[in-house]
Amino acid sequence: MSILVNKDTRLLVQGITGREGAFHTEQMIAYGTPVVAGVTPGKGGTWGVGNVPIFETVHEAVTATGANTSIIYVPAKFAPDAILEAADAGVPLIICITEGIPALDMMKVRAYLDTTRSRLIGPNCPGLITPGEAKVGIMPGHIHTRGRVGVVSRSGTLTYEVVYALTLRGIGQSTAVGIGGDPINGTSFVDVLKLFENDPETRQVVMIGEIGGTDEEKAAEFIATKMTKPVTAFIAGQTAPPGKRMGHAGAIISGGKGTAADKIAALQAAKVRVARHPGEIAEMVAERM
Amino acid sequence: MKLQEYQVKRIFGQYGVPVPSGDVATTPAEARALAERIGGTVVIKSQVLVGGRGKAGGIKLAKSPAEAEEVAGRILGMDIKGLTVKKVLVDPAADIRQEIYLGMVLDRARRRVVVMASSEGGVDIEEVAAKTPEKIFSLAIDPFLGLREYQARDLAISIGLPKEQFAPFARICQGLYAAYMGCDASLAEINPLAVLGDGSLKALDGKMVLDDSALFRHADLAAMRDEDDETAEEREARLNGLSYVKLDGQIGCMVNGAGLAMATMDIIQFYGGAPANFLDVGGGAQADKVAAALRIILSDPNVKAVLFNIFGGITRCDEVARGILVALKEVERQVPMVVRLVGTNYEEGRAILAEAKMVTAETLAEAAQKAVAAAAATTAAAETPQHGARKGGVS
Numbered sequence: 001m002s003i004l005v006n007k008d009t010r011l012l013v014q015g016i017t018g019r020e021g022a023f024h025t026e027q028m029i030a031y032g033t034p035v036v037a038g039v040t041p042g043k044g045g046t047w048g049v050g051n052v053p054i055f056e057t058v059h060e061a062v063t064a065t066g067a068n069t070s071i072i073y074v075p076a077k078f079a080p081d082a083i084l085e086a087a088d089a090g091v092p093l094i095i096c097i098t099e100g101i102p103a104l105d106m107m108k109v110r111a112y113l114d115t116t117r118s119r120l121i122g123p124n125c126p127g128l129i130t131p132g133e134a135k136v137g138i139m140p141g142h143i144h145t146r147g148r149v150g151v152v153s154r155s156g157t158l159t160y161e162v163v164y165a166l167t168l169r170g171i172g173q174s175t176a177v178g179i180g181g182d183p184i185n186g187t188s189f190v191d192v193l194k195l196f197e198n199d200p201e202t203r204q205v206v207m208i209g210e211i212g213g214t215d216e217e218k219a220a221e222f223i224a225t226k227m228t229k230p231v232t233a234f235i236a237g238q239t240a241p242p243g244k245r246m247g248h249a250g251a252i253i254s255g256g257k258g259t260a261a262d263k264i265a266a267l268q269a270a271k272v273r274v275a276r277h278p279g280e281i282a283e284m285v286a287e288r289m
Numbered sequence: 290m291k292l293q294e295y296q297v298k299r300i301f302g303q304y305g306v307p308v309p310s311g312d313v314a315t316t317p318a319e320a321r322a323l324a325e326r327i328g329g330t331v332v333i334k335s336q337v338l339v340g341g342r343g344k345a346g347g348i349k350l351a352k353s354p355a356e357a358e359e360v361a362g363r364i365l366g367m368d369i370k371g372l373t374v375k376k377v378l379v380d381p382a383a384d385i386r387q388e389i390y391l392g393m394v395l396d397r398a399r400r401r402v403v404v405m406a407s408s409e410g411g412v413d414i415e416e417v418a419a420k421t422p423e424k425i426f427s428l429a430i431d432p433f434l435g436l437r438e439y440q441a442r443d444l445a446i447s448i449g450l451p452k453e454q455f456a457p458f459a460r461i462c463q464g465l466y467a468a469y470m471g472c473d474a475s476l477a478e479i480n481p482l483a484v485l486g487d488g489s490l491k492a493l494d495g496k497m498v499l500d501d502s503a504l505f506r507h508a509d510l511a512a513m514r515d516e517d518d519e520t521a522e523e524r525e526a527r528l529n530g531l532s533y534v535k536l537d538g539q540i541g542c543m544v545n546g547a548g549l550a551m552a553t554m555d556i557i558q559f560y561g562g563a564p565a566n567f568l569d570v571g572g573g574a575q576a577d578k579v580a581a582a583l584r585i586i587l588s589d590p591n592v593k594a595v596l597f598n599i600f601g602g603i604t605r606c607d608e609v610a611r612g613i614l615v616a617l618k619e620v621e622r623q624v625p626m627v628v629r630l631v632g633t634n635y636e637e638g639r640a641i642l643a644e645a646k647m648v649t650a651e652t653l654a655e656a657a658q659k660a661v662a663a664a665a666a667t668t669a670a671a672e673t674p675q676h677g678a679r680k681g682g683v684s
Contacts, residue, residue: 102473102503108432110400140602155548157600183397210548213397236551239558247532247547247569277556279654
């Protein structure tokens with residue numbers, strides 16, 4: 001077991017002929033992910049990298065190949081449409097890698113998705129990986145190992161850093177999920193924590209948050225009231241000044257809210273062990289093995 | 290991206306929000322001409338992107354065109370919280386009976402645009418929120434239905450407006466919402482929305498912050514960017530596709546990925562140092578981007594050491610290493626540099642950097658400790674009196 005993606009994943013790539021899309025499709029196939037279809041409007045009927053058949057629309061691709069997961073690599077201008085198209089075609093799991101989607105577009109997209117059965121991961125995220133089974137994203141596959149620690153994060157490279165430290169200590173991961181750094185996304189910390197709590201393979205969870213918003217505070221409440229598995233956390237941005245966007249569109253302390261100190265206090269009140277720096281995370285997890 | 294008050298008022302006007310009939314001036318003579326056109330008493334308002342302009346002396350009344358010229362002359366060139374006033378807005382002075390607050394913001398937790406109104410306008414709304422939160426009324430707007438008239442009426446009742454003002458208030462709410470959506474704002478505020486002596490409503494001050502991610506579809510708005518909105522370094526960073534925020538510390542940081550960049554700053558502080566900046570070179574950084582990033586970091590005279598932390602994924606360590614070498618050739622300043630390369634092509638990257646005199650590290654903790662030590666050593670060396678140099682200086 002694992003969460004969201006596994007060996008039964010049948011992946012569709014939206015934007016498969018773009019530079020990023022083509023490169024990462026090759027990487028995902030090399031990892032062993034079953035990529036069954038691609039979509040690029042205007043290029044239907046041709047073949048993409050790895051001899052993946054390309055379709056004009058997501059609906060066509062799903063009908064022809066039984067794709068059950070879609071990953072989106074299209075530019076920000078077109079990404080909201082790509083997400084909606086996948087949802088309209090009934091794809092149950094949609095992962096959007098694209099960074100820079102206007103916030104008001106995401107507001108509408110998310111409001112629409114809430115009326116469908118589709119789950120969106122991202123946008124502005126590295127994707128997710130179940131080591132040894134499926135890599136649906138842009139993360140380097142080789143730093144992961146199969147195991148029992150669930151990882152959920154708002155960041156990309158910081159997640160790699162933590163996963164790699166776990167792997168070096170011989171601690172494997174069940175699934176590592178990047179939920180993305182935007183202010184409005186498809187899947188929250190609580191959503192992923194719920195899935196890990198219910199996944200028999202996952203024994204403990206690492207949660208990597210950052211400044212901005214209140215998603216970590218909500219996670220703390222969930223952990224305190226609903227979770228039995230231990231959680232180790234880290235919050236990035238303890239030295240970030242207020243009012244300045246720290247790279248991610250969602251990483252900003254505004255009106256004195258969303259500080260690392262608030263989030264750390266909320267997590268500690270929920271009896272979550274909070275690492276002081278990323279290097280401590282793997283140590284804390286190891287102590288609980 | 291923040292807009293200046295005069296730009297915001299122009300936008301409000303286009304969306305049917307009543308605004309004063311003033312305009313912007315860059316010289317005292319222009320201010321005088323505007324005051325003549327407007328007639329009567331005018332208010333001269335400095336146009337700078339900071340709060341507290343009034344307290345700083347950047348907003349003054351003028352009773353005649355001659356006084357307007359004189360007042361504008363004093364305000365133009367004034368320094369307000371580190372920003373130089375280059376423009377003033379000349380508006381007719383208003384006969385204010387009451388000051389209301391009306392604002393809209395994207396509420397992340399509710400995933401909706403939320404409209405807020407208060408009878409306590411004209412002051413900082415965060416102060417009102419802290420002291421008398423019961424005086425702020427808010428409601429969430431459905432993204433598909435928009436702000437409905439009945440919702441605006443509810444707000445009008447909540448803040449105690451008389452019924453003859455329900456309709457004009459609703460029109461202003463809907464106009465502000467249309468401006469918010471039309472410009473892809475992340476914040477739009479009228480403070481104060483004044484009830485004038487004749488009972489009419491007017492937006493006497495306005496604030497808008499736009500979503501940078503949406504500027505690709507608003508070339509007209511993007512062109513309004515004020516140079517005060519960012520420092521020269523932030524501007525160069527933006528034009529190079531880098532995220533950069535200047536801080537007060539001594540250790541410059543170059544990292545790929547926003548989360549890792551924040552964590553790198555945090556660990557520097559954990560080991561007793563202070564980060565000089567946040568800098569995310571982004572995914573798949575090419576050599577020229579890395580070189581630009583290093584130039585920006587080293588343009589800060591406070592920087593006593595630089596820490597490179599690259600976790601290769603899409604970003605290739607050899608590409609970053611090449612960028613560092615290119616930049617080192619261009620930049621004259623010599624500060625100690627600590628490099629940590631992990632992930633894709635890290636061996637090639639380390640080989641490329643072997644010729645440059647750089648300290649290397651395996652882990653982030655090790656890199657941070659070495660950078661903190663290097664910065665401390667540079668600072669100590671600079672503070673130690675060097676007799677030879679002193680003598681040279683005296684003679």
